Amino acid sequence: MKTQNLYGAKKLLILLLLSTVGIAGCKKFLDINENPNNPDTATPSLLLPTVEAAIGQLVGNRFQIYGNIWAQYWTQNTTSSQYRSLEQYSVTNTAFDTDWLITYRNALQNAQLIINHSQPNSEHLKGMANILKAYTYQLATDAWGDIPLSEAVKGSQFASPRYEAQQVVYDSIFNYIDLGLALFNAENATAAGEQDLLFQGDIDQWRAFANTLKLRAYLRLSQVDPAKAQAGIAALYASNPTFLTTDARIAYTTTGGNDNPLYSEMVGLGYTQNLVASGTAVRQFNRNNDPRVMQVYVPVETNGALEDTIAYIPQGSYRENSGKRVSPPSALVAGNAANPSSAVAPVKLISTAESFFLQAEAGARGWSGGAADVTNLFNQGITASFAAYGIPEQAAAYISTAPDAQLTAGANNIRLIMTQKYYAMCGFQGFEAWTEWRRTGYPEFFVQSAASTLGAGRLPLRFLYPNTEITTNLNFPGSIPIYEPVWWDK
């Protein structure tokens, strides 16, 4: 009896084991609801490149075009028409649908999926996702002001995400950066390697990027809440931070779909040269006898030879100058549709020059603690910009002679630091340049577009909310006109 029983139990166990395998197999191979074409899970290291590429499309294409036109580096060409509504300041809500989609669905959504992921040892990837989330929220709030935040990218849990004040968004940005920095301290975390398009998994670079981003974000509050900006920057400097000494940038190749986003856009538009040099920026480069002007724009050809100056038109004057040949931006900044090397221009999330100018501004405001060598940081910024434009050897002469490079003591410093930062961002960082102008009012030489339909004295100070939110989000707070400043813009 006893043996028989045991034998029976064994048989039962084997049968049970077999049936478990059978059930598991069933679930795996016969579930008709599982889509065989698309996976239903994704690891953090497969999601990270999507987040970075999405930011690349925003900063390098959509925001780049708006930014470079509204920062008056570029203007609509006289022989084409793609961006006339930007010059007229008459863009509609629909124009921003794609920007919003990339922001929330491609960048923030996938960043959040990394942060929520249960895979062990993915602290570094999660740290990067937090920093990129902070970066994207800053882009979004600087563009649109109040935006969905704590209820955003939560799928059907919040079918109509509530909008939160820009002040709250900024508080969260600092929080995300701190979360990211803390996660970088984890040991034994899996390295991101080549899946990280920005720094190839180099955590020291990520720390510097996070610190520089934090400095940028606090300085953005300099007009609306200087006390908070000062305290935040003091705490940042007290942590003995490293700042970027190389560009935080994504490199592109000539392969279609892997090429520079702005160039890819121009290819999609049939190689039309819509963007050309604006007089607002070119005149100032010329006034300072600045050799960078020949690097960021391409002279037009007459009788087979390149002219030795840049041909420009006043901002938005495509109608008055109909048919006139104007210099396009150079391939160095991906702006030349006719030059295939535009494809390999990088997209810069934060540039080396910007890093130095941010530190210089913190120093000039007396917020960086100790005795900051503002002049040195300022000159390093200019030198880094000359290097980025491929003429490092000409920086010294410019620093010693250009009127806008002569730093003296006093409030004047902020004006010169911002103006130099403006020159350094030409073509590469249009949105940030326009944003810093909104914050500080520098540079002071912006004009109203000749094509403006906005009424006297008005300039664009924000993006419009996208039409998709107006029609689908039941908590949509209402449209705000393009000339209304955002919260930090005092």
Next chain:
Amino acid sequence: MVGNDTDPYQLITTFTRGLIDGGFGNTTFPFGNVAALMAGTTIGNANLKPEKTTSFEIGTELGFFKNRLTIDFSYYRNNSRNQILSIPIPNSTGYGFSVVNAGEIQNRGVELSLRGTPLRTSSGFSVELYGTFTKNNSEVVDLMPGIEQVNLGGYIGMSVVAAKGRSYGEFYAATNATDAQGRTIIDPETGLPLTSPSAQYLGSYNPKYQASLGANIKYKNFNLSALFDAKYGGVFYSRTRDILGFVGVSEETGGDRIGVIFPNSVYLDENGNSIVNTDILYNKQDYYSDLTAGQHMAEATFLKLRTLSLSYTFNKTQLAKSPFGELSIGVFGNNLFVWTPESNKYADPEVNSAGAGNVQGFDYTALPSVRNYGLNVRVSF
């Protein structure tokens, strides 16, 4: 009661290959050797239920005067529950679409058809008339709990929605801001209309009623027939109107183009009171180059002469010496005339660029219905 299911693989949220669409350009993975995935477009719904439709219909078919007059009448009411919809949701949720069972939608209406022969003489003269009248009222009775409106889809800034208590398929978009009296509010700085702060309901694509009237008139060997078709009520979105305005060739962009007053416009003083605009000017080019989606609507009412034909049929005696068994010749024309209201000078309201589905009433610069005419000869041996 009838059931209905949906496309496969709508229950689970999936991931797709990384692709960032920038508008005209894009970034596509693999990026060099780097592969990437991204969250899919649609939130899956593991609790999806099949659709169910309950129908009620009552009708009658009557014949009078030895069937010289027949009447066919029916009344119906269909209640569809748990309609499976893939609806656009705010991108700020992280997704673009959600598959849902949407409450209850009711369609009720009447169908009437009449056919009569008021005149028939021994000389071979007869007049036959026939007509139809259909009227359908659709109403969104209920949506998901706590939801007042779902977006059914749309194009270029114009959405079609199902809103509780309204008819199924209302246009919904931003348009020009108006005051309580319906006057357009302009920006006193520019003379141009302001955009409404939120989206507005702009009417339904459903007509109030449809009707047709046809006639067959026979005299000896001649046969004349005509068919008129009419749709009354409803609106449609006309991209043709948009493009004609954008390039400045439609009538509304004509006349004085520079320095004119926007018709029936007001501006608001600091207390929000309307002040009639008598002196603030705008240029039409600045306005028509970037209209809000709501300004592209047009009335969908029309009356069409659908077919008109005249034929002559030879009789047996006429054909006695010919090799033909039957012979008739005739002229015909289809879509010969269309009458639309004064306000629609843009497009044929019958075009439907979106195909069958929830999103209808879109003229996406489509070709209008074809007008054709010709001659036909019919023979048999």
